[in-house]
Amino acid sequence: MEQDILLQMVGISKSFPGVKALDNVSLNVHGGTVHALMGENGAGKSTLMKCLFGIYGKDSGHIYLEGKEIDFKSSREALDNGVAMVHQELNQALKRSVMDNIWLGRYPTVMGGLAVNEKKMYKDTMAVFEELDIKVDPYRIMSTMPVSQRQMVEIAKAVSYNSKVIVFDEPTSSLTEEEVEHLFKIINMLRDRGVGIIYISHKMAEIKRISDYITVMRDGQWIATERAADLEMNDIIRLMVGRELTNQFPPKTNVPGDVYLKVDGLTGMYNQLRDVSFYARRGEILGLAGLDSSGRTETLESIFGIRTRKEGIISLNDQPCFNRSAGESIKNGFALLTEERRATGIFGVLDIKANTVISSLKRHLRFGLYLSEKTQREDTQHYIDAMHTKTPSQETKIRSLSGGNQQKVIIGRWLLTEPEVLLLDEPTRGIDVGAKYEIYQLILDLAHKGKTVIMVSSEMPELLGVCDRIVVMSGGRVAGEVDARNTTQEEIMTLAAKYV
Template sequence: MENKTLVMKGITKSFPGVLALHDVDLEVKPGEVVGLMGENGSGKSTLMKILTGVYRLDSGTVTWGGKQVSFATTRQAQVAGISIIFQELNNCPNLKPLDNLFLGRELYRKNSPFLDLKTMQEKAAEVFKYLDVSVNMDTEVKKLSTAQQQMIEIAKALLMNVNLLIMDEPTSSLSDRETTKLFGVIRELKSRGISVIFISHKLDEAFDITDRIVVLRDGENVGELVTKDSSQDQLIMKMVGREISTLYTKRTAKPSDEVVFEVKNLSGPPYVDDVSFAVHKGEILGLAGLIGAGRTETARLIIGAVKKTKGEVLLNGKPVEIRSPEEAVAHGIAYLPEDRKVQSLVLKMTVRDNLTMSIHKVLTNWFGIINRTQEREITDKYIKSLDIKLTNREQIISNLSGGNQQKVVIAKWLATVPKLLILDEPTRGIDVHAKSEVHRIIAELADSGVAIVLISSELAEILGLSDRVVVMQEGKVRTILDRKDATQETIMSAAFSGSANGVKETA
């Protein structure tokens, strides 16, 4: 155990019908950043949940600081110095940020039953300053963006006396700027001897921040790489057992001159002000910007989830009034939201139920009876095309990994055969192979004539897929860049300063 903080040996865990982990080993040294990578369903999150007391192992041992341990709860793990930021947000949406930060570990005045609000507020301000992030402390968490909620999760972990910090997809909702800030925090923690297990599907991030990368495949440890001595191709080969020739599918058709969808002077609470842009048939229009730029809020105004205060929405040149997401679907507009747990899935229902719920009207006959044969065929079609890993179509969706849940959400909206498809962080929590497949589907949909609005915090994804890029800042459109003019530099210049030098702004 010399110079080793954590040693997990021979970890095995089964669920009904699924061997999730088989004889897995993992070691972490003090002040080391270890990447834990693999495809969706490879066992990464399960292994970390065993370490932190969410699941009990079937066999194997966990040694922490030289002593064999078996945590029964996450609280026990936290007391021992192990903290985890889960892939799925664990905030209480009806509470304010301060309440979430100190929930279950409130600070009290000395020799008093009353809360020490002053100290709690000071600690909260200190940790958010450390993260260099602005959060409205007077609003309910559910009203904050997913990215801000993610930063609250990170802040909660940093407020603890932590020796090992586990980050499960911590950057999935963060822009490049916020990710850079977080990596600065990780490097500072490392300098203090604090260990980090970093789980991510973003290969460039893993190579940027980790010392070693441990790879799981089908519930087994298939080896590790020393980051500085390895390549992304080597990592992909270990993860999927084969090469992936390209992450972005080459388009076979160009966008039409025909405008399918347009917004003019769209405004609404709380972040959207006078937004205008058009989307052509077969075009992928990227929406880029930092946290709080108003991208998701614009999408929610378009589909009627939030009432607009001003502006027009036009389909095929004709104004339409959309007052609800249901009306948006009826007009051929589908929206894949960034928070699958809250806005997309019914977690206690089956994969089949979730995948087809958006098309029940199409599957139902005059007598109100759903065509179950057709429903099963559609479900199986998308399970195969998106490579969704599950036991069968009747599996409860909460038992799927986060990435496979996301694939079901994508399939749910593809099944509506939309004219305009708005994708908000469509590859969040998805592994490199699945991401390649989703990119292929997006490209093929555009080639077939579907107009697509792509919201993504990954600049590489925006640049790799978009025909044009709308850059937003503080609820406004700062510039619209053609593909040939869109680079990381021009996008970030517009996102920060409100202009992209030398690039003509178009509508």
């Protein structure tokens, strides 16, 4: 039930060196509602929330919680006063247990504070997990869990503070479909309790489903706030990018040539993959479709040699190539853009340029002696321009870019290696609607040059719009293959359910 205004942010401004990240932004959130915050990569969504949560100090403006002015100086203070945030980038103590992570900094103690009361901590953790229906062992060490489960722990932590306002900053980017449903249940429960929820996501379908209000930001400014029911998808996109987006996909002009890559009888160590076989041509974009845990990511990882194969032959031009490790695969002309690129691919303290060229330094070597500064700059600028990466300069440290813009830099890094076979795992995850087009264009450009691209995506329209052929996986096996030009979402869904 919608209640009065719970959180009021008025005229918030915030600058970083060279960037006006927020310019006089206001936001009202009612209790018992989900308020979506939308905008292109770098629009200022995370920054606005970090100003609320005490991570950044705002330059000007006022924030009121239940009518009382607040100005948190730390996230600790925010949490203690009823504001919690699930971050876009997870920042957890990976070597410690699940319950340590939840109670860090507020351990229940015994003997007048001399020792941690582990029994109580366990009981309290279980109580939260039961309430939220989360099935995770409180003693488990964080680093041994998949990212999606770590994300659920983070969500449990936010709820455990009994917060009045909870911010979810792209919470679903690493969740499976089932986990997303679970999260939505939790969010609906919180809404029923009167919590004010701020929800950031680039996934339109999610936004339409979960939100009551939508606020759109652009270039650090407030653009509009409307009831979600009153906005169509196209309205949201137009408000976000500031113009009509006529084409979602660039015209497909690549012409696939001879068969180049063959994958034959790929079988995993633990039966996650069984007898997976397919081929891909030069100049072709091959899609891998399927439900979560159908083996798509495992297939890419097995081809790239970072997952052990029990059986299976990979060949290029009918010559077997063993790809026993990432190093060997790279030598054989393969590159892999992983799903978890933010966790695994970013050198935070290095600048944009270093992060872009780090995997293709050979291109810049002159006489085997020194690295050409000029070509490094040119290549870096090429990808900044091509994807409209929002950054003050090439020398900006990558960690100060917005989440989506960090992704663009990493995508540029792998495109720059000009691999013969490019493996892409969910390439547009976390990327705003406008910038997706530019990434599709870059993928097409590679196909034009005769490169082979294999792309995993959970977004069916994206597979249909970009690929030539689509191999559909189900339960670790190949369920079928379709021509992307004359197939339907229904046909693909039917195949995807074949061995489930």
